[in-house]
Amino acid sequence: MSEDLEIKNKIAESGLINFDLSTLLPKGKRIGIDLKDFLFEGLILKEKDFREKISALNPEDYENSYLYIYNSADAIVPLWAYFLITAKLTETAKKIVFGNREDLEVLLMHNAVQTYDYTEMIGKRVLVKGCSDESIPENAYIELVEQLKPIVKSLMFGEACSNVPIFKN
Template identity: 35%
Template sequence: MEIINKIDASGIQTLDLRSYKPDENDVIKFDIVPFLIEDFLLQEKAFRSAMSAIDWTQFTGKDVVILCSNDAIVPLWAYVLISSLLAPHAAIVVYAATGNYINLLWTERIRRIEFSAFINQKVVLKANSSIPEEILVLATSQLTKYVQTLMWGEAGSPLMIYKRK
């Protein structure tokens, strides 16, 4: 008698959003403070000179967070300049005023999923309480554009969330 795996036979694909979560060690933090005079004053000429001296290729393919680690008042154009210099090299560039940059990067990674690979598929979002609501909502809003069926939980006993009519 042959044993049949009903989960495999069902054609359900499991999407584990945790696999898109950035690892703290893979994130490069670009702190603007070392480029400020006495850590608080941005002088345009010196700042532009410092930015032009950086080898931006070191950020190729990396997730980069631009931040200011103190209370300095930095003109917005400085962040725009840094972002424009990073953009041709880095995989993802975000700004984080707080320590929650991991979720910002995670969100960007979810946005970059090729959801069209799930056209007319049965997909279960793997349940895990460590996945933030904003990640779940974003993935769900994208998946429902493509999937036939969206479920939550485990492939063996999923909870029906959405079914295309």
């Protein structure tokens, strides 16, 4: 085949790094624990009953999972209650947070973005993938830009065929 007719992949030759933020999403089961289920009649925290229900939890059910603890009851729950449930499950769960599933995902992505090694991107042109099958918290994109701005040559968002330039250094 002559050089004139050779098909070239200009994207591959451009030195552009395609970065998919969803690759940083920690894999694993997400489990919500509603404190309402540990309250007497779903309304009142009785310490003895609460401690018995916490003791009855099987930590293996939460092994290698990401847990979020919340309270859907209209009840005041003392802070020590969260201590008890966390102490019971902290050795088997990967991470435990207070809040809803979205709060958990924001924290997990925060940790992933902050600890990722961006060395390969230094001085390069980077395209952050715009579409993903995974749900990525918007805050992760903000934190990513904070990490990349000082080190990359340029940053774009979208797809190689249709992207939005964000900045050039």
